C-alpha cells in the first residue's frame with residue numbers, strides 16, 4: 001500500500017506500493033528525505049498476524065545522527081526528493097502545511113508591503129482579506145494539471161480539508 005506524506009513545508013511525497021513492499025520484504029523501513037525542507041520520514045509496516053495483516057507505521061526522524069552503516073541496517077532505501085508542490089491562489093506554492101491545511105506564508109509579507117504603500121486603509125483591509133483567503137486556498141485546477149495522475153490518485157484517498165476534489169474525477173465520495 002502506498003503512503004502519502006504531507007510534509008510540513010507544504011510539499012507532498014508519495015512512497016509507492018513497490019517502495020513500501022521492498023521495505024516490508026527486507027524487514028526495514030523506507031527513508032524519505034524532503035529536499036525542500038530536510039524533514040526525514042521513515043515508512044514501513046509490521047506484520048501483525050494472518051487476521052490483522054500489515055500495520056503501516058510512519059515516523060519523523062528528529063535530529064538523529066546516523067552513520068552509513070546504520071542507515072543500511074535500518075532502511076531498505078533512501079530517497080531524497082522535493083516531492084510535489086501545491087500551488088495556491090496567491091500565485092505562489094504552499095510553503096506550510098498543518099492539520100489538513102496548506103498555506104503560502106511568504107505572499108503575505110511581500111504583498112502586504114506593496115499594498116500598504118499603494119492603498120488607503122479600507123482598500124488595504126479588503127485586499128488583505130482577499131490575499132489572506134488566496135494564500136490559504138489551493139489552486140486545484142493548476143494542482144491537477146501539473147501533478148501526475150498516479151500521484152493524484154494516491155493523494156485523493158486521504159481526507160485533507162485543504163484539497164477540494166468536488167466535481168473532479170478524483171472525488172471518490
Ligand SMILES: [Zn+2]
Nearest residue numbers: 007009034037
Ligand atoms: Zn518538506
